[in-house]
Amino acid sequence: MSRIEKLTPKQIAKFPEYVEKWTRIGLCTDPADRETAEAGIVAAYAAANLDVPRVVWCSSPLAMALTRAVLLDKGFQGTVGASVGDSVWDSVGASVRASVGASVWDSVRASVWASVRASVGASVWASVWDSVWASVGASVWASVGDSVGASVRASVRASVCASVEDSGYGQHDANWIGFHDFFREETGLIKQTDKLQGLTTITKSAGWFLPHENICWISERHCTVHQDGQHRIHCENGPAIAYPDGWAMYAIHGVRVPWDIIEQPDSITVERIDAEQNAEVRRVMMERYGLARYLDDSGAVLLDTDETSLADPIQLYRKEIPGDEPLVMLRMLNSTPEPDQSRRTYTLRVPPDMTKALDAMAWTFGMEAKDYRPLVES
Amino acid sequence: MNIYRQGDVLVRQIKSIPANVKPQEKCILALGEVTGHSHMIRSRATMFRADEGQSYLLVEDGGADLVHEEHSTISLPPGNYQVVIQREYSPEAIRNVED
Numbered sequence: 001m002s003r004i005e006k007l008t009p010k011q012i013a014k015f016p017e018y019v020e021k022w023t024r025i026g027l028c029t030d031p032a033d034r035e036t037a038e039a040g041i042v043a044a045y046a047a048a049n050l051d052v053p054r055v056v057w058c059s060s061p062l063a064m065a066l067t068r069a070v071l072l073d074k075g076f077q078g079t080v081g082a083s084v085g086d087s088v089w090d091s092v093g094a095s096v097r098a099s100v101g102a103s104v105w106d107s108v109r110a111s112v113w114a115s116v117r118a119s120v121g122a123s124v125w126a127s128v129w130d131s132v133w134a135s136v137g138a139s140v141w142a143s144v145g146d147s148v149g150a151s152v153r154a155s156v157r158a159s160v161c162a163s164v165e166d167s168g169y170g171q172h173d174a175n176w177i178g179f180h181d182f183f184r185e186e187t188g189l190i191k192q193t194d195k196l197q198g199l200t201t202i203t204k205s206a207g208w209f210l211p212h213e214n215i216c217w218i219s220e221r222h223c224t225v226h227q228d229g230q231h232r233i234h235c236e237n238g239p240a241i242a243y244p245d246g247w248a249m250y251a252i253h254g255v256r257v258p259w260d261i262i263e264q265p266d267s268i269t270v271e272r273i274d275a276e277q278n279a280e281v282r283r284v285m286m287e288r289y290g291l292a293r294y295l296d297d298s299g300a301v302l303l304d305t306d307e308t309s310l311a312d313p314i315q316l317y318r319k320e321i322p323g324d325e326p327l328v329m330l331r332m333l334n335s336t337p338e339p340d341q342s343r344r345t346y347t348l349r350v351p352p353d354m355t356k357a358l359d360a361m362a363w364t365f366g367m368e369a370k371d372y373r374p375l376v377e378s
Numbered sequence: 379m380n381i382y383r384q385g386d387v388l389v390r391q392i393k394s395i396p397a398n399v400k401p402q403e404k405c406i407l408a409l410g411e412v413t414g415h416s417h418m419i420r421s422r423a424t425m426f427r428a429d430e431g432q433s434y435l436l437v438e439d440g441g442a443d444l445v446h447e448e449h450s451t452i453s454l455p456p457g458n459y460q461v462v463i464q465r466e467y468s469p470e471a472i473r474n475v476e477d
Binding site: 325334372 | 380381382383384385388448449450451452462465466467468
C-alpha cells in the first residue's frame, strides 16, 4: 500500500465525528465494562508477546498506585513482576506514521488528537496525574503512613509517584487512541493499527491501568466529571472529578483547590487567603470570599476619593497581594436611594495601575477621565 | 457630547450611528443578571446592534425615557447615542507563580 499523502473531503468531514466520539469516551463516567477491558488487557499483552497477567481491579488510579506501592514495599516484586508498560505501548504509532504523509499526519493530529486532548487530556488527565502525586503527600498519607511505617514512607512515596508514569491512562488516552482509530476506520490502515487494538479496547471501557509482567492493575472510570465552557475542570458546589472510592478533586475553572474551599466556604478567612502561597488558589479563595468583603476585612488602603462626580463621592481602594498583582477596586454609592433611604454601595475591580477614582470610573465605561462628565446620573 | 448614566449603563450622545447595524425588536439596553431588572427605553426610540455586540440608540422627536426598577428615570433628548455597559477588570493569567 502506498503512503497516504492526501485525505479526501469526505474523510476530512469525518473529523468532528471522531472528536465527539473520543471526547465522550475520555469523559465517560459509567462504571468500567470489566469484561471488555480484561479482553483488551489480554490483547495488549499478546501484542507485546507477554503472557496473560492476573487482572486486579481498583476503584481509582490512586488506589491502584498505593496497592502497587505497598506490595513492592513488602517484597512482592517477584509476584508482581517488572513494569511492562514500555513493551505494551512500544512502537504502536510507528507503523501508522510510516504509512501517511507528513501533512496528513499533521492535519489529523491537529483536528482529532488536539481537540480531544484539549477537552480530556489537558484538564481531566492532567488533574488526575497531579492529584495522585499530591495525594501521597497529603491526606491519604495520614491513613496509609502509619500502617506502612514511617521508615518506608520515602520508598512507597517514590513508588506511587513512579506508578503515575508507568500507567496507561485508559479512557484518558482517548486523544492519541482516537487519532489512530481515525486512520484505521477511515483510511484502511488496518494492519498498521492491529497492535493497538488491545489498548483501544481498554480506552473504550475503563480508566487507568498499571501493567506488570504478572499483574495488571486497572482502575474504574471516574464517576463524576464537571467542566466549564472551556473544558477546564470546574464545579462550584462539589467535586469536579470523583472516583467510586471517594477520591476526588475540587477545582474552579481549572484551578485545583483544597476540598473545603468548595464544600465549606466558611473556612475561608482573610488570614487563610493572605497565607496562601499559590496565587491562582488565592484568587479563587478571594472570589469565593467576596472581593468587596475582602477589601473591607483585609485593611485595604483608601487611595483616592473623588467628589467632582455629580452623584456621590467615589472611592478607590488598593490592597497589596504578595506574589500577585494588587487588588484595586472602585467603590460607588448607588445614586438612587433604597425605599428606606439608605443607599447601596457597589464595588468593581479595575486595573492595578489605577490611582485616581475618576480615572477608574471612566475606565469602567471605556473612557478617559477628561471625557467622563455625565449630565445626569441615577 | 452629553453623557447620561443609569447605574451600570451609560448612554453617550454621538454624531451618527454607524452603518451595518441591525435594528432590534425591543429597546432593552441591559438585562439585570441577578435581579432580572432591566434598563429599557419607553417609547419613541429604536435600538441597533452591531455584529461585534456594540449597541446604539436612536431617540426620535419628543425624546424617550430610560427606565429601571431601582433607578430614577432619565429623560433622553432626541438624538443618536452609543450604549456602554460598565465593565470590570479581571486579572490576566498569573505569571511567576511561586508554588
